[in-house]
Amino acid sequence: MIGFACKYTPIELIQALGGQPILLDDPADSFEMAESLSHSNLCSYSKAFIENFCKSGMKELFLVNCCDSFRIVYDVLRSESNPSFTFLMDLPNCGSGCAQKQLQSELLRFMREYGKYKNTAFDMNAFLNAFQEPAEFPEGKFVGVMGARSYEGLITELASRLPYPVYDMSCRGMRQVTAGKDFTENGFDTETYAAALLSQFPCMRMDQPRRTADVLMHPQLAGIVYNTITFCDFYSFEYEMLRMKTELPILKLESDYISRSNGQISTRLDAFSESLLVDSPVIRAETGLGKYVAGIDSGSTTTKIAVMDQAGEVCAQTLIRTGPKALRGAETAFEIVMKELGVKREAFAYIIATGYGRNNIPFADEAVTEISCHAKGARHINFAAETIIDIGGQDSKVIRLDKNGNVVNFVMNDKCAAGTGRFLEMMADTLEMDMDKMSKRGLDWKRDLSISSVCTVFAESEVISLIADNHSEADIIHGLNKAIATKTASLARRAGGTRAYMMTGGVARNRGVVKELEKKLESTIMIPEAPDMCGAIGAALFAHATAFGTSVS
Numbered sequence: 001m002i003g004f005a006c007k008y009t010p011i012e013l014i015q016a017l018g019g020q021p022i023l024l025d026d027p028a029d030s031f032e033m034a035e036s037l038s039h040s041n042l043c044s045y046s047k048a049f050i051e052n053f054c055k056s057g058m059k060e061l062f063l064v065n066c067c068d069s070f071r072i073v074y075d076v077l078r079s080e081s082n083p084s085f086t087f088l089m090d091l092p093n094c095g096s097g098c099a100q101k102q103l104q105s106e107l108l109r110f111m112r113e114y115g116k117y118k119n120t121a122f123d124m125n126a127f128l129n130a131f132q133e134p135a136e137f138p139e140g141k142f143v144g145v146m147g148a149r150s151y152e153g154l155i156t157e158l159a160s161r162l163p164y165p166v167y168d169m170s171c172r173g174m175r176q177v178t179a180g181k182d183f184t185e186n187g188f189d190t191e192t193y194a195a196a197l198l199s200q201f202p203c204m205r206m207d208q209p210r211r212t213a214d215v216l217m218h219p220q221l222a223g224i225v226y227n228t229i230t231f232c233d234f235y236s237f238e239y240e241m242l243r244m245k246t247e248l249p250i251l252k253l254e255s256d257y258i259s260r261s262n263g264q265i266s267t268r269l270d271a272f273s274e275s276l277l278v279d280s281p282v283i284r285a286e287t288g289l290g291k292y293v294a295g296i297d298s299g300s301t302t303t304k305i306a307v308m309d310q311a312g313e314v315c316a317q318t319l320i321r322t323g324p325k326a327l328r329g330a331e332t333a334f335e336i337v338m339k340e341l342g343v344k345r346e347a348f349a350y351i352i353a354t355g356y357g358r359n360n361i362p363f364a365d366e367a368v369t370e371i372s373c374h375a376k377g378a379r380h381i382n383f384a385a386e387t388i389i390d391i392g393g394q395d396s397k398v399i400r401l402d403k404n405g406n407v408v409n410f411v412m413n414d415k416c417a418a419g420t421g422r423f424l425e426m427m428a429d430t431l432e433m434d435m436d437k438m439s440k441r442g443l444d445w446k447r448d449l450s451i452s453s454v455c456t457v458f459a460e461s462e463v464i465s466l467i468a469d470n471h472s473e474a475d476i477i478h479g480l481n482k483a484i485a486t487k488t489a490s491l492a493r494r495a496g497g498t499r500a501y502m503m504t505g506g507v508a509r510n511r512g513v514v515k516e517l518e519k520k521l522e523s524t525i526m527i528p529e530a531p532d533m534c535g536a537i538g539a540a541l542f543a544h545a546t547a548f549g550t551s552v553s
Contacts (some may be wrong), residue, residue: 211468295539298357301393
């Protein structure tokens with residue numbers, strides 16, 4: 001078996017020489033072995049490849065010099081894992097005649113070295129039998145996966161969550177090398193084979209922008225999932241170029257190539273799926289006979305419920321701490337609103353859950369992401385809202401709307417609680433005060449301090465040092481507010497946020513954070529009377545449309 005990573009690998013040639021090529025593209029459980037052989041700042045995909053190769057027991061390796069990281073992978077594995085055969089192919093960055101000649105010489109070099117190592121001659125039948133039919137574009141609408149390396153688990157996850165078939169056009173997928181008579185008329189033609197390898201749908205390294213532009217014009221392309229690798233600058237540049245070139249819905253995912261990271265993309269995928277279906281007709285569901293609907297926003301810190309009657313009026317609402325179990329928090333909050341209204345479960349025609357706990361509330365009829373619900377709720381509260389900034393207990397998100405209130409882009413920060421409500425709670429604990437007092441004290445600052453990080457661990461260390469240096473609580477809190485505003489404003493810029501801004505979530509009650517964010521955005525920010533309830537109201541609005549067949553303005 002010979003391990004490889006790149007779709008430009010000549011796998012048909014490898015099999016013609018008696019090899020068995022194995023694609024190593026799975027995420028790793030950890031980077032323990034890779035970081036002992038290389039260094040922690042190496043690209044996460046490269047570290048995953050090192051882990052997979054070393055654990056596989058393979059003794060043969062074929063790599064392509066697609067980037068500096070894989071040159072390092074080649075050097076590390078060649079010297080540290082002692083494979084019996086290693087080959088690094090020099091790949092041109094275009095498909096012109098000169099490039100074909102260059103790649104042809106590399107293929108001939110590989111044939112000499114691998115043939116000598118395997119003690120085999122080229123087998124034409126094995127070569128031709130190795131070709132596979134390239135995947136055709138799906139019939140009807142489809143979602144294209146572009147960007148950096150996808151992997152089977154990601155493609156499966158996308159296919160299960162998105163409403164249309166998924167077509168992998170990333171640098172791992174869309175291998176389009178086909179067999180033809182040109183290979184066999186006068187024996188094996190290495191130049192023709194080189195041309196076939198280079199004619200594939202290009203990866204970011206290749207200078208073939210026309211091919212990408214043609215795919216973007218495909219009439220059935222419904223949206224793009226753009227996959228990136230953490231800290232891989234090349235793909236960040238391509239994503240920005242794509243975002244400017246197309247009006248298609250586009251979702252950026254970022255992978256650190258650790259197996260456990262899959263669960264962190266569920267909210268993004270569900271919200272993207274909802275945006276793809278925004279023009280689909282609303283089909284009224286079979287609902288109960290009740291005269292109320294409810295939206296349950298099950299957040300990491302608090303659970304909120306908004307109840308609407310048939311006229312679309314909010315007639316009951318409540319907010320409680322979620323506690324250790326999302327279901328228990330939702331049940332407790334639901335009992336409170338039922339008691340307030342003097343009704344039982346049968347009085348509710350439809351219930352929609354949103355928030356992180358939305359899939360763990362079995363008595364809800366449907367789950368909708370907080371992205372769609374906050375957009376819906378914000379537009380209901382104030383029709384002028386164009387960009388929604390929501391800072392919740394464990395994540396921050398910025399949602400940009402079009403003139404009809406549909407989500408056109410969103411950016412989330414959900415891998416870390418930096419700069420969220422939980423961050424503020426922990427800083428309040430460090431300062432030994434409650435959140436309400438912290439919000440007020442931050443407005444009375446005198447000295448303009450700066451906190452360099454919104455990482456809870458680092459910020460806490462800074463705060464303790466500032467306390468030791470006898471700085472006032474107000475000045476320290478002001479520094480924390482500035483740090484949160486800076487991070488949130490950068491999210492807003494990434495989302496393409498425009499005026500008018502509305503802020504939702506519990507942190508919207510913190511006037512110090514709001515004032516600093518207004519400075520960063522150079523704009524006023526609308527704050528609803530009950531900013532925490534926006535997601536629950538949005539969920540209730542979706543439930544109302546489903547149960548009663550009418551939209552509430």
